[in-house]
Amino acid sequence: MSRAGPVSKEAAPKGSGRGKVLVAYASKAGSTKGIAEFICEKLKQRGVEANVADVGQVREIGEYDAYVVGSAVYNYHWLKEAREFVSKNRSILSTRPVWIFSSGPTGTKLTDSKGRDLREVDKPKELDELRGWINPRDHQIFFGAFFPDRLKGGLGFFAKMAPKDEVGDFRNWEEIGAWANSITQELAMLKQGASIPG
Numbered sequence: 001m002s003r004a005g006p007v008s009k010e011a012a013p014k015g016s017g018r019g020k021v022l023v024a025y026a027s028k029a030g031s032t033k034g035i036a037e038f039i040c041e042k043l044k045q046r047g048v049e050a051n052v053a054d055v056g057q058v059r060e061i062g063e064y065d066a067y068v069v070g071s072a073v074y075n076y077h078w079l080k081e082a083r084e085f086v087s088k089n090r091s092i093l094s095t096r097p098v099w100i101f102s103s104g105p106t107g108t109k110l111t112d113s114k115g116r117d118l119r120e121v122d123k124p125k126e127l128d129e130l131r132g133w134i135n136p137r138d139h140q141i142f143f144g145a146f147f148p149d150r151l152k153g154g155l156g157f158f159a160k161m162a163p164k165d166e167v168g169d170f171r172n173w174e175e176i177g178a179w180a181n182s183i184t185q186e187l188a189m190l191k192q193g194a195s196i197p198g
Contacts, residue, residue, distance in 0.1 A: 019066050019187060019191060021051075022058065022064040023039050024055045025052070026081045027103075028072045032070055032103040034171065035171060038177070038180070039068055042176075043184055046184040055082055056081055058085070061092055061093075065097075066099075067097070068098075069082065069085070069099075070102065070103065071083075072104075076124060077124055078124045078126055083130075086134060097137055097190055098137065100134075101140045102142070103141075103142050106146040106168070107143075119141040142175065145168065145169035146166055
């Protein structure tokens with residue numbers, strides 16, 4: 001798996017005509033934040049005007065034409081603040097293009113002891129609810145990073161009991177980048193069809 005380089009501060013090229021995109025995330029220990037920043041950078045590299053922000057810091061959601069929303073997954077659930085962000089803003093999100101992602105499984109194995117795909121096993125339980133609220137164009141589950149020492153409280157206590165082969169950074173930047181690029185392609189097609197506001 002490749003590693004992400006530093007996120008560039010370079011501004012998006014002007015006049016791309018693909019709309020303004022918000023990449024919003026909820027992250028417990030920084031892994032999902034890193035994925036969101038990487039996606040935002042990839043969008044910018046393809047000429048999309050994009051901003052990245054923690055869901056708790058987003059103020060003017062209506063100024064964006066499309067959205068990418070992601071959350072860490074713990075115990076088969078999105079973080080509370082991510083669910084609340086989508087619920088609170090669903091009247092806007094449901095009328096514009098939205099892509100969602102989850103940062104969940106860790107480790108090098110793709111299946112569990114029963115042979116089940118870890119991405120399917122670890123998908124958030126509220127996924128159907130999210131789809132009903134905002135009808136996202138796509139949902140992806142990415143392998144995340146897991147460092148028990150970065151978690152506090154009861155979650156950190158139990159995290160220290162995790163198997164050693166599940167500790168580390170398992171984010172596949174090539175896969176995440178390919179998904180981000182597919183979003184830019186879809187944005188361009190939507191713009192040609194006048195489906196994106198603005």
